[in-house]
Amino acid sequence: MSCEHRIAAGGLVIKDGKILLVRYRGGEGTYLVAPGGAIEDGESLSSAAEREVEEETGVKCDARAAVMIENIRATRYQMVKVWYLCQYIGGAASHTAGAEEEGIVEVGWYTDDELLNETVFPEVIRAVGVASLNNLRTGILDPGVRYARF
Numbered sequence: 001m002s003c004e005h006r007i008a009a010g011g012l013v014i015k016d017g018k019i020l021l022v023r024y025r026g027g028e029g030t031y032l033v034a035p036g037g038a039i040e041d042g043e044s045l046s047s048a049a050e051r052e053v054e055e056e057t058g059v060k061c062d063a064r065a066a067v068m069i070e071n072i073r074a075t076r077y078q079m080v081k082v083w084y085l086c087q088y089i090g091g092a093a094s095h096t097a098g099a100e101e102e103g104i105v106e107v108g109w110y111t112d113d114e115l116l117n118e119t120v121f122p123e124v125i126r127a128v129g130v131a132s133l134n135n136l137r138t139g140i141l142d143p144g145v146r147y148a149r150f
Contacts, residue, residue: 005068006079009048010036011086012125012133013061018109019092019130021120022056025105026150032110036081037102043148049084054091057100057107061086070122074148083122085136 012034013020021032024057039048046063053061061122063084070081095109110118112129120126125133 004077005046005076006038008036008038008079008081009045009052009063009123010034010066010081010083011049011053011063012083013053013059013086013088014130014133015088015109017130018111019133020057020059020088021108021110022104022126023106023108024097024100024103029119030105030120032115033121034081034083034125045082046084049082049086052112053086055093055118056096056102056104058094058096058101059091060089062089063128065136067133068122068124070146072146072148076098076150077141083124085133 020035022035024031030147033112034051035053037052039045045066049063050061053059063086065085066082067085068083070083072079093109095104095107099107115126128136
């Protein structure tokens with residue numbers, strides 16, 4: 001069965017041992033995701049990651065290195081998302097108009113301890129820990145297709 005395909009980019013922004021995440025409501029509860037979204041026509045993947053981070057959180061960043069490719073098969077489409085390790089430039093994490101449009105209910109910085117009882121995407125954030133994300137600069141991870149219900 002054929003479905004629509006999407007290309008997206010996201011940013012893994014780390015500051016003072018915390019990672020920038022946005023919270024969505026889904027099913028019976030909520031889940032956290034690093035900010036990101038679809039690229040615009042003619043936009044580079046790194047520019048898309050920087051734009052999406054700022055639109056969803058108010059934080060400015062510099063996308064430094066592509067560190068992971070995520071292949072997500074959702075109910076309505078299949079999406080390839082390139083995750084960038086980003087350098088924090090400035091701005092306060094806030095619930096922006098872009099966040100409101102996207103259905104984001106909260107924006108914030110999180111430590112590993114604060115993520116222990118949370119559902120977090122991409123899953124590599126909890127798998128390796130916030131501090132170890134900087135070590136991903138050596139190569140791109142491709143964990144295969146992840147199935148999702150959105």
